[in-house]
Amino acid sequence: MDSMNILSIFIQTLVGGIGIGSLYALVALGYSMIYRSMGLVNFAHGSIYMIGTYFGIIWYRGMVMGLQVPYPIAFVIGVLLNAILGLILERIFRPLANLDLMLMLLGTIGLGYVLDNLAVIIWGAEGFAVNSPLPNEPIVIGGVALLPQMLLLITGSALLMVGLNVFLAKAKIGKAMRAAAQDRETASAMGIPVNTTNALVFAIGAGLAAAAGILAAPIVYVNPAMSAAVGLKGFAAFILGGAGSIPGAIVGGLVFGILEAISAGFISSAYTKGIAFVVMILVLMVKPAGIVGEVTVDKV
Amino acid sequence: MKNTFKVILLGVGALVLLVFPLVAPNRYTVHIVNMAGIWILMSLGLNLAMGYCGQINLALGAFWGVGAYTAALLNTRFGSPIWINMPLGMILAGITGALIALPMLKVRSHYLALVTIGLAETINIIMVNEIWLTEGPLGISAIEMPELFGIPIDGAERFFYLVLICVVIGYLVARQIVNHRIGRAFIAIRDDETAARAMGVNVARYQVLANALAGVYCGVAGVLYAHMSTYISPDIFEFKNALFVLTMTMVGGMGSLAGSLVGGLALPLTQEWLRAIKSWQLVGFGLAIMIVVLFMPGGVVGLTQKIEQAGGIRLPWARKQTEGKPVAEEKLEMEGPNVA
Numbered sequence: 262m263d264s265m266n267i268l269s270i271f272i273q274t275l276v277g278g279i280g281i282g283s284l285y286a287l288v289a290l291g292y293s294m295i296y297r298s299m300g301l302v303n304f305a306h307g308s309i310y311m312i313g314t315y316f317g318i319i320w321y322r323g324m325v326m327g328l329q330v331p332y333p334i335a336f337v338i339g340v341l342l343n344a345i346l347g348l349i350l351e352r353i354f355r356p357l358a359n360l361d362l363m364l365m366l367l368g369t370i371g372l373g374y375v376l377d378n379l380a381v382i383i384w385g386a387e388g389f390a391v392n393s394p395l396p397n398e399p400i401v402i403g404g405v406a407l408l409p410q411m412l413l414l415i416t417g418s419a420l421l422m423v424g425l426n427v428f429l430a431k432a433k434i435g436k437a438m439r440a441a442a443q444d445r446e447t448a449s450a451m452g453i454p455v456n457t458t459n460a461l462v463f464a465i466g467a468g469l470a471a472a473a474g475i476l477a478a479p480i481v482y483v484n485p486a487m488s489a490a491v492g493l494k495g496f497a498a499f500i501l502g503g504a505g506s507i508p509g510a511i512v513g514g515l516v517f518g519i520l521e522a523i524s525a526g527f528i529s530s531a532y533t534k535g536i537a538f539v540v541m542i543l544v545l546m547v548k549p550a551g552i553v554g555e556v557t558v559d560k561v
Numbered sequence: 562m563k564n565t566f567k568v569i570l571l572g573v574g575a576l577v578l579l580v581f582p583l584v585a586p587n588r589y590t591v592h593i594v595n596m597a598g599i600w601i602l603m604s605l606g607l608n609l610a611m612g613y614c615g616q617i618n619l620a621l622g623a624f625w626g627v628g629a630y631t632a633a634l635l636n637t638r639f640g641s642p643i644w645i646n647m648p649l650g651m652i653l654a655g656i657t658g659a660l661i662a663l664p665m666l667k668v669r670s671h672y673l674a675l676v677t678i679g680l681a682e683t684i685n686i687i688m689v690n691e692i693w694l695t696e697g698p699l700g701i702s703a704i705e706m707p708e709l710f711g712i713p714i715d716g717a718e719r720f721f722y723l724v725l726i727c728v729v730i731g732y733l734v735a736r737q738i739v740n741h742r743i744g745r746a747f748i749a750i751r752d753d754e755t756a757a758r759a760m761g762v763n764v765a766r767y768q769v770l771a772n773a774l775a776g777v778y779c780g781v782a783g784v785l786y787a788h789m790s791t792y793i794s795p796d797i798f799e800f801k802n803a804l805f806v807l808t809m810t811m812v813g814g815m816g817s818l819a820g821s822l823v824g825g826l827a828l829p830l831t832q833e834w835l836r837a838i839k840s841w842q843l844v845g846f847g848l849a850i851m852i853v854v855l856f857m858p859g860g861v862v863g864l865t866q867k868i869e870q871a872g873g874i875r876l877p878w879a880r881k882q883t884e885g886k887p888v889a890e891e892k893l894e895m896e897g898p899n900v901a
Binding site: 285302352356357360362363364366367368370371372373374375376377378379382383493496497500504531532534535538539542543545546551 | 569611617664667672674675676678679680682683686687689702752801804807808811815841843844846847848849850851853854855858
């Protein structure tokens with residue numbers, strides 16, 4: 262194997278890692294936004310991602326009354342439906358946010374259990390592969406073969422992340438959300454409806470998860486069990502980047518995805534998951550607050 | 562008066578347990594109860610680490626697996642009997658627990674939850690991939706049923722007594738620990754780590770000890786499981802079973818050993834009872850967890866304590882308040898979200 266070839270394989274692996282990494286990043290953004298605004302670590306977010314994927318893909322595959330809709334429309338429907346689900350779930354989660362971590366952990370895990378098993382009852386446990394709306398032939402640029410769907414996933418995710426940042430920075434309601442996340446009492450004293458902004462945060466988190474799931478569905482296999490797999494990695498990305506940090510979630514997701522792809526391609530495919538976790542543990546031991554997170558001092 | 566009642570209650574309880582395998586409707590029922598005993602042992606371990614010492618630990622499945630694989634490998638490769646496998650399984654699982662505790666000294670709260678999940682996943686991946694050692698995903702079969710003092714323990718009925726002995730010893734040891742200086746140090750660390758440190762408690766040492774103890778309890782459970790089911794495979798020791806133990810401990814009462822007994826018995830039996838409706842059963846399970854969390858955060862034991870306090874009565878089986886309040890009743894100060 263000549264060096265040119267190794268380089269192109271490396272680039273190909275890297276792009277694959279960025280693709281899966283953007284999926285993790287979008288899921289991690291949901292964890293991060295909810296944690297930032299409500300102080301809630303939502304272990305059911307993986308299930309919300311899984312349900313969101315189904316919400317879009319069932320339309321695309323004609324599983325609802327045999328009605329087959331084009332991919333972009335299915336995408337929009339899925340994102341909207343999941344955002345509505347997010348609004349409803351926020352009501353259920355609200356009392357959990359004031360509980361101690363262990364109870365919060367268990368309460369959200371309980372809800373995840375409910376969502377996962379409802380999905381099994383409604384759509385079956387087997388799952389299915391989804392055909393890409395784009396051609397399946399890889400595009401070859403300078404010896405590097407790239408799947409069109411992978412490029413769609415990467416550009417789509419990038420647009421969503423930029424859009425989210427602009428929304429939070431510029432839009433009035435986005436600013437209100439940031440204010441509510443920083444200081445709940447002051448924000449509500451200033452007339453910001455904190456519960457409404459929290460509900461909106463939940464809806465956006467769920468919408469982003471659905472978007473990620475629907476974009477990635479033609480690359481990964483869709484089944485209810487993916488809630489645990491991707492949920493765990495999104496959570497890892499959220500912690501790795503720094504809990505509650507928006508850029509942290511994006512960096513964490515990409516780092517985790519690239520790490521996975523490189524360890525699968527160049528070290529050992531059997532130990533992919535293990536290597537990614539070990540690196541993550543090492544990062545946390547060196548920088549306990551994550552890559553981008555701030556160090557908090559223990560209160561006495 | 563009170564004591565007589567307690568003695569009678571204890572006597573009746575002991576009698577019921579002793580004759581249970583003889584009067585049980587079938588062997589399968591006994592098997593389910595044996596399994597509940599194994600869950601109880603793990604729940605006791607989790608309670609020591611998490612309920613008393615406040616260490617979030619989601620790696621129980623891995624400790625359990627280390628115990629089970631130790632017994633299975635020693636037995637199938639060298640034919641070693643359970644009384645040799647048991648101490649070795651306990652030691653190895655205990656060491657695993659202590660090793661998992663090391664990152665805990667540095668990392669806290671939800672970060673910690675993730676680190677323990679990550680380590681447990683890694684151990685599970687080793688079980689799947691190191692085929693030369695663990696036989697990989699196919700698992701290890703034909704583990705011998707044990708024999709003690711020349712008596713073959715070869716059916717669920719006889720195994721019941723072995724599990725019963727382990728659970729009773731495990732419970733009594735745990736009770737000694739929590740009433741001992743070690744237990745008081747655990748509770749001090751759980752309630753306020755900084756204050757505990759200021760009072761001269763060696764926090765790091767006790768945190769490692771608490772997790773090593775959780776490892777030892779799961780090790781016992783693992784050795785028993787391997788010899789009972791005669792077949793093990795990596796998927797048994799996955800994360801979902803660590804969650805199951807967490808759930809039963811929370812439902813029973815985190816921070817109360819009696820809670821481990823209640824939850825460890827109630828949840829596996831309920832699960833078995835609802836087996837016919839499969840997925841709906843799991844939905845109900847999730848809802849049950851949420852109801853416990855939202856409305857009775859101290860679990861069943863916390864609820865009985867509340868009833869006592871509200872009515873000013875003491876339920877007949879109540880013990881003196883030496884075990885400390887269930888964690889849930891303490892409002893732990895959470896660090897505020899980091900905003901970047």
